[in-house]
Amino acid sequence: MVESDQEYAPDASDDDLDAHRVSVRGGKGKVSKEQIDHAFNEVRRTWEDVEEGEDGTITKTIASLLQQGKRKRTLKDTTPLQRGIIRHLIIIIDLSAAMMEKDLRPTRYLLTIRYCQDFITEFFEQNPISQIGIVGMRDGLAVRVSDMSGNPSDHISNLQALRKDDPQGQPSLQNALDMARAALFHAPSHGTREILLLFGSLLSSDPGDIHTTISSLVASHINTTVIGLSAQVAICLTLVKRTNPHSNPQKHYNVALDEVNYRELIMRLATPPEAHTQQATSVDESNASSLLMMGFPSRVTDPKPSLCACHSRPTSGGYLCSRCSSKVCSLPTTCPACSLTMILSTHLARSYHHLFPLQNWDTVPWSHATLSANKHKTLCFGCQVPFPTHPIKTSKQVSKARLPPTKPAFSDARNAESASTEPSLPSLKRPQEDNSSQRTRDEDQTISESGRYACRSCGEFFCVDCDAFCHEIVHNCPGCLSREGEMMARSEGEGENGAAPEEMEGVITNGDKG
Numbered sequence: 001m002v003e004s005d006q007e008y009a010p011d012a013s014d015d016d017l018d019a020h021r022v023s024v025r026g027g028k029g030k031v032s033k034e035q036i037d038h039a040f041n042e043v044r045r046t047w048e049d050v051e052e053g054e055d056g057t058i059t060k061t062i063a064s065l066l067q068q069g070k071r072k073r074t075l076k077d078t079t080p081l082q083r084g085i086i087r088h089l090i091i092i093i094d095l096s097a098a099m100m101e102k103d104l105r106p107t108r109y110l111l112t113i114r115y116c117q118d119f120i121t122e123f124f125e126q127n128p129i130s131q132i133g134i135v136g137m138r139d140g141l142a143v144r145v146s147d148m149s150g151n152p153s154d155h156i157s158n159l160q161a162l163r164k165d166d167p168q169g170q171p172s173l174q175n176a177l178d179m180a181r182a183a184l185f186h187a188p189s190h191g192t193r194e195i196l197l198l199f200g201s202l203l204s205s206d207p208g209d210i211h212t213t214i215s216s217l218v219a220s221h222i223n224t225t226v227i228g229l230s231a232q233v234a235i236c237l238t239l240v241k242r243t244n245p246h247s248n249p250q251k252h253y254n255v256a257l258d259e260v261n262y263r264e265l266i267m268r269l270a271t272p273p274e275a276h277t278q279q280a281t282s283v284d285e286s287n288a289s290s291l292l293m294m295g296f297p298s299r300v301t302d303p304k305p306s307l308c309a310c311h312s313r314p315t316s317g318g319y320l321c322s323r324c325s326s327k328v329c330s331l332p333t334t335c336p337a338c339s340l341t342m343i344l345s346t347h348l349a350r351s352y353h354h355l356f357p358l359q360n361w362d363t364v365p366w367s368h369a370t371l372s373a374n375k376h377k378t379l380c381f382g383c384q385v386p387f388p389t390h391p392i393k394t395s396k397q398v399s400k401a402r403l404p405p406t407k408p409a410f411s412d413a414r415n416a417e418s419a420s421t422e423p424s425l426p427s428l429k430r431p432q433e434d435n436s437s438q439r440t441r442d443e444d445q446t447i448s449e450s451g452r453y454a455c456r457s458c459g460e461f462f463c464v465d466c467d468a469f470c471h472e473i474v475h476n477c478p479g480c481l482s483r484e485g486e487m488m489a490r491s492e493g494e495g496e497n498g499a500a501p502e503e504m505e506g507v508i509t510n511g512d513k514g
Helices: 012-019 032-040 059-074 108-126 152-164 175-186 210-219 234-244 259-272 345-352 394-400 409-423 431-442 464-474 477-497 499-512
Strands: 087-095 131-138 141-149 192-199 223-228 252-254 299-307 313-322
Touching: 087 108, 087 141, 087 175, 108 131, 108 152, 108 259, 108 345, 131 152, 131 175, 141 152, 141 175, 175 192, 175 210, 175 234, 192 234, 192 259, 210 234, 223 234, 223 259, 234 252, 464 477
Parallel strands: 087 131, 087 192, 192 223, 223 252
Antiparallel strands: 131 141, 299 313
């Protein structure tokens, strides 16, 4: 028999029916008219945002929406903060029957698997020296999907294997948190301990007291982030509040509204969290060194295959540990023999940009773009694509602008008389709300009316595509880097020009010999 929210009661009284009614905000009775009006006012009418251009199409509106989306991704908090670049993250995925709902297409289950694969790829792009583990909740048990490792291909292959199985049963939040805590128990203290919970159900089938498990997470300094797919659950809110005492709970607990918002909430976790100072429990911990020993091995190729220390598989290529000379397949990883962290220099450089992020670029209005000092900047400094030109006034507008400021008195009277006799036509001008909203967008640094974005350090102009590329992938400004290169070349040239004749002759002689 299928379970239902309400049961049929043929002989129930009015008091019994009132007892089974769903109350709003803890009160009894019907929903007030103010609450209904407030709910309807929150509905966004997306068709009102679309406006036709001068050519009768919506191409310009679509282009502005795309630019606004790109700028929204790049506009982040660029305050230099101490962040944990060595992260240890456990992803807990709900594999219960509630994930078969189709409110998120195609289903919650398949969409979560796909977004988790994209998140793992993005996570290791921004945190190459971190590690991830995956845990599932099914039939009241916790299932280990993927062990803690820094190899994204292993995690993605394990997630793809979940497509063969259907979600079933009820989730057990307590068992999943206990398994995640056990996986993070041996994580070193210099790294972060995090849990990402993707929860689609409205209940949790736990064998014991879950508050005891939450207390153990707090004692282990594990931070938890929850993304709900159905509605906000009280125990998840308690979990977030207790494990993140220094942050706002709304930052770590959100409910996905649609597919796009669901992806944004997951991808937001790719950025390392802020590191909060913890009180030392002893004098030794307060005086402990913050240095971390790492190895930077080089790739070697053996003439004959040999067993690797990480998988015990015969391989011909790999990396030798700098301490014990054990061979591993890929980097970054931890040596299975001596527990030395082995990375490449490029991994460390890619993790460094989180500590000193690239500053947001400012929008350039037409008044600043048409200055004499900026008229030569007609191309994007990054991709050399030409910028849009300033909109030219029509001939009718130019002729009106050339008219003298004074007008005959009879012309005003004739215009007033014609206005009173002729029928009024609907105005084709844009309402004043659009101008105010445009000013608000410019003040909020969303999109630029001139299509130009200027770096605050070098002053070069870039297009919106280069803005997104530099802030999301390169994490450096091409104009600032080129200026540093010019200064280095200029200093070298001044050194050569200022050298003694004997030294210059020596340099030329050495160059001829080479």
